[in-house]
Amino acid sequence: MKGKITMDKPVVEMDGDEMTRIIWKWVKEKLLYPYIDLKTEYYDLHVLNRDRTNDQVTYQAAEAVKKWGVGVKCATITPNRERIKEYNLKKEWPSPNGTIRKILDGTVFRAPILVKSINPAIRFWKKPIVVARHAFGDIYDGVGIRFDEPGKAEIIYRSKSGKEKKVEFSEFSGPGVLQGMYNIDRSIEGFARASFRYALENNLDLWFATKDTISKIYDARFKEIFNEIYEREYREKFSDKKLNYNYYLIDDAVARVVRSEGGFVWSCKNYDGDVFSDFVSTAYVGTLALMTSELMSPEGYYLSEAAHGTVQKHYYRYIKGEKVSTNPTAIIYAWTRGLKKRGELDNNNDLVNFSIFLEKAVLKTIEDDKIMTQDMTRLTEPPVENHVDTEKFIDAIKNNLDLILKA
Ligand code: NAP
Ligand code: MG
Numbered sequence: 001m002k003g004k005i006t007m008d009k010p011v012v013e014m015d016g017d018e019m020t021r022i023i024w025k026w027v028k029e030k031l032l033y034p035y036i037d038l039k040t041e042y043y044d045l046h047v048l049n050r051d052r053t054n055d056q057v058t059y060q061a062a063e064a065v066k067k068w069g070v071g072v073k074c075a076t077i078t079p080n081r082e083r084i085k086e087y088n089l090k091k092e093w094p095s096p097n098g099t100i101r102k103i104l105d106g107t108v109f110r111a112p113i114l115v116k117s118i119n120p121a122i123r124f125w126k127k128p129i130v131v132a133r134h135a136f137g138d139i140y141d142g143v144g145i146r147f148d149e150p151g152k153a154e155i156i157y158r159s160k161s162g163k164e165k166k167v168e169f170s171e172f173s174g175p176g177v178l179q180g181m182y183n184i185d186r187s188i189e190g191f192a193r194a195s196f197r198y199a200l201e202n203n204l205d206l207w208f209a210t211k212d213t214i215s216k217i218y219d220a221r222f223k224e225i226f227n228e229i230y231e232r233e234y235r236e237k238f239s240d241k242k243l244n245y246n247y248y249l250i251d252d253a254v255a256r257v258v259r260s261e262g263g264f265v266w267s268c269k270n271y272d273g274d275v276f277s278d279f280v281s282t283a284y285v286g287t288l289a290l291m292t293s294e295l296m297s298p299e300g301y302y303l304s305e306a307a308h309g310t311v312q313k314h315y316y317r318y319i320k321g322e323k324v325s326t327n328p329t330a331i332i333y334a335w336t337r338g339l340k341k342r343g344e345l346d347n348n349n350d351l352v353n354f355s356i357f358l359e360k361a362v363l364k365t366i367e368d369d370k371i372m373t374q375d376m377t378r379l380t381e382p383p384v385e386n387h388v389d390t391e392k393f394i395d396a397i398k399n400n401l402d403l404i405l406k407a
Contacts, residue, residue: 005036005350011338012064012303013040014096016074017047018310019318023328023390024074027335030394031401035354036339041068045096047077051089058096062103065301069345072338073100073305074331100303101135105187106295107194108133109265110277110307112284113292113333116367117380121283127263131280132198133273134191135295140270142181150174183218185225190298192226195267196234196245198296205244205264209253209272222269223247281307286379289327294337304337306330323389325374332362332397361401371396 015021032038043061050057065071077083078095101108111130145153151172157165169178199206208226210219230238230245238245248256250272257266257280268276281291288308295303307330314324336355343351366372372380374387388396 007039008346010039010041011342012071013042014045014061014073016076018315020075020310045076055093058099062100070342071303075310104297106297107191108135109294111292113290126261129262130265131277132195132267134270136187137183138181138270144179146177148175188225192229194296199265207246208267209248209250289330292333302341304334325387326390327373327375357404361397364400365396
C-alpha cells in the first residue's frame, strides 16, 4: 500500500459513552488513522452532550446519515433514573437508537461473526443466520388498558376523510388487560425490501415467518406485502442467483432454524426480532461482542454499530486504573462495515479492500495466534488459558494487519 487511502465523502461518526467511547478512540488511532485519511462528520452522542443540546445532536446525527448515506455509531447510554443522578441530567432522554431508527425507518440486521474455534451451541449450524428485525411499530408503539371488572371493549378507526371502522372484543368476564397495536403498509414494505435486498447482496436465502393463521388481518397483511414485493420485484433476481424466499408460520420457523445448517436471513416482526436476535446470537457465538449490527433503510441509508452496550462495569474498573479485557471486535466491525459501504457507494476499491483486510486481521489474531480478550477465552475450543487486555489485543490485530497489507 502506497500512502494513505483517501476518501471522497465522509461517514457520519456518532461517538458514545463509557468503555466503548475509550475503545472507539483506540480503534481509530491504532487501526484507522495510520492507513486512511479518515473523513468523518463527527457527532458527539456522549450523554452529557445530548443533555446539553436537549438531544438535538441525536436528531442532527440521524439527519446527517440521510445526507451522506453512511453512519457508524458507538454504544450510548440510554438514561434511566440512576443515570440521571450519575450524570446530573435534565431528564430521561430517549434511547438514541430508538430516535435514529424512527427517523431512518430501518430494518436492523444482526449477524454472528464466525470464528473457527468458537462452536455454535446448536451443532447443525455451519453458515451464518442473520436476524432482520423490523424496528417499527407493533407493541413498541402500542397502547394498553388494565380493567378491574367485567366489561366490553371495541377498537374504532376513524380515517382522515371521515370513514369509520369498528371491531368488538368478546365480552370480558372479569378483571384483566387489553392491548392495541398497529403498523403501516409503507413501513412493512420498507422492511420487506430491505430484507430482500440484504439477502440478495449477501447471497443468502430469505425466510419470513408470522402467525397469519391466527392473526388473520394483522400478520396476514405482512405475509401479503412480502409476497407481492417478492413477485413484483425480486423473484427473477432471486432465481438468477439460485436463492429462495420461504414463508413459514413462526413456530414452524423456529423448529426449522434449529434443525438447519444456517445460510439465510430470518426476517422477524419487531417483537420476534427482539427475542430471536438475542437467541441466535447467544446460541451461535455466545457473546454480543461477536455480532455485527447494521441498519438499512428503504431509501438505502446505512448505519452500523456494535450490538452490545457501553460496558459500564469495565469502564468503572478502567477509570480506577485497571487494565480491562473488553472485546473490541464488534466496534472494529462497525467501522469496517461502514467504511466498506462508503467504499462501495463511492467506487473506492482501496477502502473496500482495507475493510476486508482488517476483518481478516481480527480473525487471524483470534484463530491463528490465539490472542483474545477474556470473554472469548471462555468460548473457544479447546479453551485458551491466557487473555490479553483490550489494547494488547488491538496491537496484535495491528501487527496482523501490517503483515496482510505487506503481502
Ligand atoms: P452491556 O454494556 O452490553 O454489558 C453487559 C455485560 O455484557 C458486561 O458487563 C460484560 O459482561 C458483557 N459485555 C458486553 N459487551 C462486551 C464486550 N465488548 N466485551 C466483553 N464483555 C462484554 O450492557 P449493560 O451493562 O446492560 O448496559 C450498559 C449501558 O449500555 C446502559 O446504559 C445501556 O443503556 C447501554 N446500551 C446501549 C446500547 C446501544 O447503544 N446500542 C445497547 C445496549 C445497552 P462482564 O461484566 O461479565 O464481563
Ligand atoms: Mg432483545
